[in-house]
Amino acid sequence: MDHERTIQLRESWYFDTDISKGDYLHLIGTFDPSGTCVVDNAHNMIILHPDFLVSSTVVADSFSCVRKAVFQDRVKATGDISRPMVYGNILHSLFQIALEANCFSTVFLRKSIDSLLLQYVESLYMLKEPLPIATEYLCSKIHLIQDWAGLFVSKKPKVVFFLS
Numbered sequence: 001m002d003h004e005r006t007i008q009l010r011e012s013w014y015f016d017t018d019i020s021k022g023d024y025l026h027l028i029g030t031f032d033p034s035g036t037c038v039v040d041n042a043h044n045m046i047i048l049h050p051d052f053l054v055s056s057t058v059v060a061d062s063f064s065c066v067r068k069a070v071f072q073d074r075v076k077a078t079g080d081i082s083r084p085m086v087y088g089n090i091l092h093s094l095f096q097i098a099l100e101a102n103c104f105s106t107v108f109l110r111k112s113i114d115s116l117l118l119q120y121v122e123s124l125y126m127l128k129e130p131l132p133i134a135t136e137y138l139c140s141k142i143h144l145i146q147d148w149a150g151l152f153v154s155k156k157p158k159v160v161f162f163l164s
Contacts, residue, residue, distance in 0.1 A: 005031055010040040019048055026050040086123045090116050090138060095145055104149040106142055113138045 007027060009017055019025065029044025031037045039046055090113075097112045098104050117124070117131055117138075124134050 004035060006036045007046065008036060008038045009046075010038060012041055013039045013046070017046070017048065024049055081123055081126055083127055083129065086120060086127060086129075087134075087137065089123075090120050090134075091141060091145075093119075094138070098145060098149070099153075102153070104146050104153070106146070109142045109145065110139060113142075 007025075009019075026047040027037060027039075027044070028046070029037045029039060037044055093116055094109065094112055097116075098109060101108065113135060117134055121131070124131065
């Protein structure tokens with residue numbers, strides 16, 4: 001049974017939220033009996049395009065300069081490499097490959113790891129990290145990607161309400 005719902009944006013939400021017909025959003029709030037939820041500076045909130053993940057660090061950095069987060073993402077500083085940096089880049093690439101293919105099977109992720117290791121072989125060599133150790137470490141993270149996909153990847157947006 002479909003019920004019409006209305007979300008009223010007020011105060012800074014009204015002026016600072018660029019929302020259009022067809023946009024997906026996640027509402028954290030409650031509807032009154034008439035089917036209206038007021039989102040203002042003191043009550044409730046929305047997350048516009050919830051499928052676009054942004055880290056909390058990026059959000060925090062954006063308060064001082066809204067362009068800073070974009071610049072940091074697009075202009076990477078070069079310097080010494082570290083194990084967390086290399087593995088982070090590989091896992092990021094693996095995650096992106098899985099999302100683009102919309103495939104999170106163990107077989108697919110394992111094959112993707114094998115091909116990614118060839119792309120990152122120089123970085124791993126600089127770390128003196130043997131390929132079998134790298135493979136084992138990355139394979140140990142497959143279940144985390146699959147768990148995330150199980151929660152957040154679906155053919156249709158999931159409707160979630162948080163009641164306060």
